[in-house]
Amino acid sequence: MLKRALILVEGHRHNGPLYIQAAKRLGLHPITFSADPSNYDYLASEELEVVRVDTDDLEAIIRECSQLSARYDIGGITGFTGLDESLYVTVAKLCRHFGLPGPNPASIEQCCDKFTQRQRLAETDIPMPVYRLTADATETKEIAAEIGLPVIVKPTIGSGSSGVRLCRNVEEVSEHATNLLSGGHKWQSSPRLLVEEFAPGPSYQSHIMSNQIIGVTGNDFGPPPHFVYREFTYPAMLADQEYKDIADISQNCVRALGLDWGPANIEIRWTKHGPVVIEVNPRLAGEDPHLVQLAHGIDLVNEHIKLVIGEEWNLRRTRSHTAAVRYLVPDRDGILEWIGSDSRAAAVSGVVEVKFYKGPKTPIVRKGDYRDCLGHVIAASPSGARTAAILHDAADLVDWSIAPFPTVSE
Structure with a gap:
């Protein structure tokens, strides 16, 4: 009998090791496909099987999977993304090609393009910031003036806050748009920008698995104009009605986008008008699976893999703690x-x-995005206030020194 394998397309700094460990616990042999395995330190272990392949090339991955099927029973395929979320489209197409459980490729594709996503959400009257599409820096200034400053200017495709900036005047709008369109951002497709109304208010992130709400994380950012996460707390401190409103709008989002299979996370701002949707992502969030497990005893990675390989899964809570992460x-x-x-x-x-x-x-x-972080501290306890105090005390003990870059002497 062939050993059952789980194909992981690319890796992830936080969640990659969790998927490797969970796959082994479930009796699966994890195999990672990567264009450059050296990007992921945990893959250096000699025990892990890694296939070097161009993960932007669907046909190349299909060939590798076909060859592996002579040695393994491929039970499921999933993956991770970096700055380009189109990799999730590739994973969905692979699942469809091999007849394996997976999301609808068309749904993932329209979700990964932030403008197309906004259009689909607008069709069902989901509350969002006012937005416009452009590929011209001059037009960006005109749109910003029409929407009203300050505005958010960001690429239509990407993740981790890469290229996302709060622009408070037309000079900042012009400077950032020009930089993005003239080589300051790595584009995987034709350069296009979203100019959006800035929605001030507390930031939250809801977590869903196949339209079942898991919980809500409270997010805290560093100083503007960038959106570098500083702290996540799960579960967020919300009144019952606030939680219900966020859960309802989140489930409406995944229905509108056809994301009825697999994980999704929805970024939301609670404004003076109530919750508005900032972005829907067809994947697990970075550090949140760890926090959810610490707080509620739900192993999202384990349950996602069960879904991927067609086995029964559940999201039953086994405890009620609070977990938080502080990024350095x-x-x-x-x-x-x-x-x-x-x-x-x-x-x-x-x-x-x-x-x-x-x-x-x-x-x-x-860079003004997730790549700025030097590390993190994670804490958990039965109390939200206690967890916050633990995290504060521990993070204050971590220190570092950064020296100026050496100057070139004449």
């Missing part, structure tokens, strides 16, 4: 001389994990 974000560019005190932070009661992504002598050039 530098306030300057330069050379990271040292980063430390992780052992002191990890020793704080209630701290679950302290992890650094970058080591000494690493150049730090902030």
Whole structure:
């Protein structure tokens, strides 16, 4: 009998190892397909099977899967994304090609294009910021003036807040649009920008699996004009009616987009007019599966894999705690001389994990997105207030030093 395998297309800094571990617990042999496996430290283990393949080439991946089917029973296919979410479209097409459980490729494709997504949501009257599409920097200024400053200017395709900026005047609009359209952003398709009304208010992220609501995370950002996450708290502190409103609008989003299979997360701002939808993502969020497991005992990765391989899954809560993550974000560019005190932070009661992504002598050039983070601290406890205090105390123990880049002497 052939061993059952799970194909993972590309990797993920946070969730990749969780999928590897969960696959093994479920008796599956995880195989990672990657264009550059060196991007993921955890794949360096000799125990893991890795196939180097151009993951932008659907036919190449189909050939590799076909060859593997001589040695393995391929039970399911899923994957991760970086700055280009079109990889999820590839995964959906692979599942369809091999007759495996998976999402509708057309639904994933329209969701990954932020403008098309907005159009579909608008058809069902889901509340959103006013938005316009453009591919011209001059027109961007005109649109911004029409919508009213400040505005958000961002690429129509991408993730991790890459290229997303709050522009407070027409000069910032022009500068950012020109930069994005003239090479300041890596485009996987024709350059197009969304100009959106800025929706001020608390930020939340709801989590759904096949239209079943899991819970809501509270999000906190660093200072504008960028949207670099600083802290996630799960579950968010919400009144019952607020939770219901967010859950209802989230489920309406996935129905409108045809995302009735698999995970999704919906970014929402609670404005003076109530909740408005910022973005729908057809995937699990980065660190949230870990927080959900710590807080409610639900292993989202494990249950997602069960869904992928066609087995019964459930999202039953087994405890009621609060978990939170604080990201360690530098306030300057330069050379990271040292980063430390992780052992002191990890020793704080209630701290679950302290992890650094970058080591000494690493150049730090902030991008204004997820790539700016140096590491994170995660804490959990039965109380929201206690978890917040633990996280604050532990994060304060972590320190680092960034020296200016050396100057070139004449």
